[in-house]
Amino acid sequence: MEEIITVSSGQLKGIRLPELGAIAWLGIPYAEPPIDKLRWKAPREIEPWTGVLPACHFNNSSVQFIQGEPGGSEDCLFLNIWRPDHAEAGLPVFVFLHGGGNIGGSGRDFQGGELACKTNSIVVTVNYRLGAMGFFRHPSLRTGDPLDDSGNYGLLDVLHALKWLHNNIICFGGNPGNITLGGQSAGARNALAAYLSPLGRGLFHKLFIMSGGLTTAVTEQSEEKADDILTELLIKTGMVSTQDEARVWISTQSADKISAFLYRQNAFHFVEIIRETGLQMAAFPHLIEDGTVIPIGGFDNLNNRDHPSLPIILGSTASEFSEFTLWDTHFFSLVQKEELAGNVEEKKLYEAAVQYGSDLYAEFNVEQTTEILLSAIPEMPIYAYRFAWGLRDGVIDPSSVFLWVPRMVQTSPSIQVTFPVSRKDFLRM
Template identity: 30%
Template sequence: MQHRLFNLIALLLFTGLSTRGSAQDINFGFATQTEVANGKLEGNYSTRTGVQSYLGIPFAAPPVGELRWQPPQPAEDWEGVRMAKEFGPRPVQRYVYSDMVFRSPSVSEDCLYLNVWTPAKSEQTGLPVLVYFYGGGFSAGSGDEGRYDGERLAQEGVVVVTPNYRLNVFGFLSHPELTAASDYNGSGNYGLMDQAAAIQWVKDNIAAFGGDPDKITIAGESAGSMSVSAQMVSPLARDLLAGAVGESGSVVNPQRPVTALSDGEAWGEKFFEAAGFASLAEARAASTREVYEAFNDNQLGGPPVVIDGRFLTEDPMITFENRAQAQVPLLVGWTSTERPWGRFPETADAFRKMVGEQFPDNSQEVLQYYDADTPTRSAIELASDTWIVLSTWKWADLQRRFSDQPVYRYRFDEIRPPLKGAENPMQMPGASHATDIEYFLGNLDVSDQYQWEEKDRKAAKTMVTYLANFVKTGDPNGQDLPEWPALGEGETPEVMILDADSKAEPFKAEPRYRYLTKMYTESRR
């Protein structure tokens, strides 16, 4: 009996909590070390999965004090061995989205940390790398969210990195004083510069984790997807990439082009006035709480992404049309029902009235593409298209037309199940925004608040394999997978439908996106 008790105590002492952050997921592991440019790191080696995790690694200096609203600066060296077993603080943000489950200890302006999961064996090199940017409308999110956990994808032979980046007013403020003080006569987009700095850090350091610095694919969902498209055109990052993955969103938007710097500066002036800041020096001297409360209490909306002259030097659509974007394979798509929420018309007449009010000069043409006889479904499709699908479609179209690299386009159709214990759960009309994340990254068990079924696991197994294949080769296809054709030309080129029974089929909605592009382009002339 005493012998058994001794063994049990030893086992408990040797056991650590999983990096997934669940007290029920006990992870057998031991310490492991590596060395990056700034010093030595100690992470955890999981004997359950063979994956090593290094969490909370600083990739830039804390953007505080005089570095608030500045491009990211290099991280400082440290002496000795730095523990990398806990997530760093997440960016300052208001609690906005109920599906964001964080594992970091707190929020802080000192937030520029990243996490690495690697399957590399001793002395192994040359593994492909995926850098994943979180979504959240540039107002919320963090690389420590459970649904972005990199352990599952790492088991497919990929090094996974999830960086933080600054958000909301802390990450995207433009202002005339900031512009005048910069050495490039611009301001704003600091969160996007953080991402570019993270990519550069990966380029410089990922070999220490067994990764190939010449095989970096970037990915993201929603604002993270917009970020990927932006990094593809930015001179700070486009030459560092080997591939790109976008899930719902881009900055190449015929409806809402990227904002001019002057408009972003005007937003910044309104913010300073509302906050009572008389100067940039006064704003930088303010506490985190003062800036946070001024931003949230005055309800000015979020500061826009702008053509700042450093991260973005021109409208991204022009960069694509000049073939100056990253010439890399692209995997991109959206969910079947991006925007199922809101009040939608229930009759044909009500739908026609809505379209007439929304598109007074083009209502008859719009109605040719959205059937009034199915008013609710058509209204949801129109809302989804004008919110996020059109820009994602346009991104794929531009890369197909102005690149020699393949584009793999998808629509995600698997409807995520309801929360466990939910009474009378809402019946979704399709797969809504952000529901593809757990499937692509293989994290159904991490997001264990949902009533996952066998069909969900089947879809996830297919999708995580597609993603791993793409990161490795620039092509999602592989043995025992449904064939995913590259995007072609024609009236209805094929799109890959991702669900429990994934298959490619002609995309019959293609003509409406060509029409919407034409309509919005002509309206701006």
């Protein structure tokens, strides 16, 4: 396979990774930069470039907190592609969507060269808009275009990237008829939302869902949150002094003036306001039931029985809640004082909290998701897993064992937990 290839927008020059036996094309633009007037708009087709575009380094992440400070860029719509360094064509394609609560993360979080070589496939990771740049629906921004008005810009980015891959992956030796869409946490929820969306039909053929559930937000939730953000911006920028004054300002301004104010704001201001997403998206409602990108009623629409029956793998980890529990104010204060690992009672309490949270998370993300899918599409081939690496003695450092909860894998009797195919075979199905 040559490092220089030609895609629909021009030529790209990748980089060989001899230590892996792979070739990578990194930082490929798949849409126009969503900046200036394209902020809070559906992604636009990338304009062709002249010459050979270097694709040897990761490009900008979406705006987010990076090491405690606002970072990234609104110019963030890039994807990364790895494949084995040989001439074989028609390879299966695995597209991975990163996690991070849809307020953090990027395509560089998972570097797919090793997986591509071990599975003889093509691995793709995607940057998409996050936070209020990716999921923001406010009445003042309405244009009359259902895609531009949806508020689901991050999900539209994912769908646009899938369209780009559908049209171009053959140039990298991939099979556009064998694309698996996967993701972790928020990325897994985005993948399921792409399956739910009528705009995702035909763009992928299998799903690999890691710790993600069937969650959407109604427009009222998202617009209320957008108003809260607007209120904080008005106070932050000195336009008003109090929330009451902000509400008066909002109620007396035209949509054009409110829209102009929002467009003037530095994207980092939005990052500073949205500091968490919440386990059920309550702190930052996204994946909005706008009626175009995501149907009103969310995943209840699966009962219409017009969704394709796609093979799906889904699961969670046996100690899923170890980090969530660790960030609880009670336990985190003990960790800061280095008092958790040596405190028998607190360690037991921590382990109980992790076990309860992990079981609950698995029930919501795996068992309930499976039951909903099978109820709507009984013929859907579903494989479930529980990932338990690290729970055996000697696998991890004993000093950090309090972060894990050794336990027997338990599942609902109605769910058969099985993984009858390897990753490589699933990709080739």
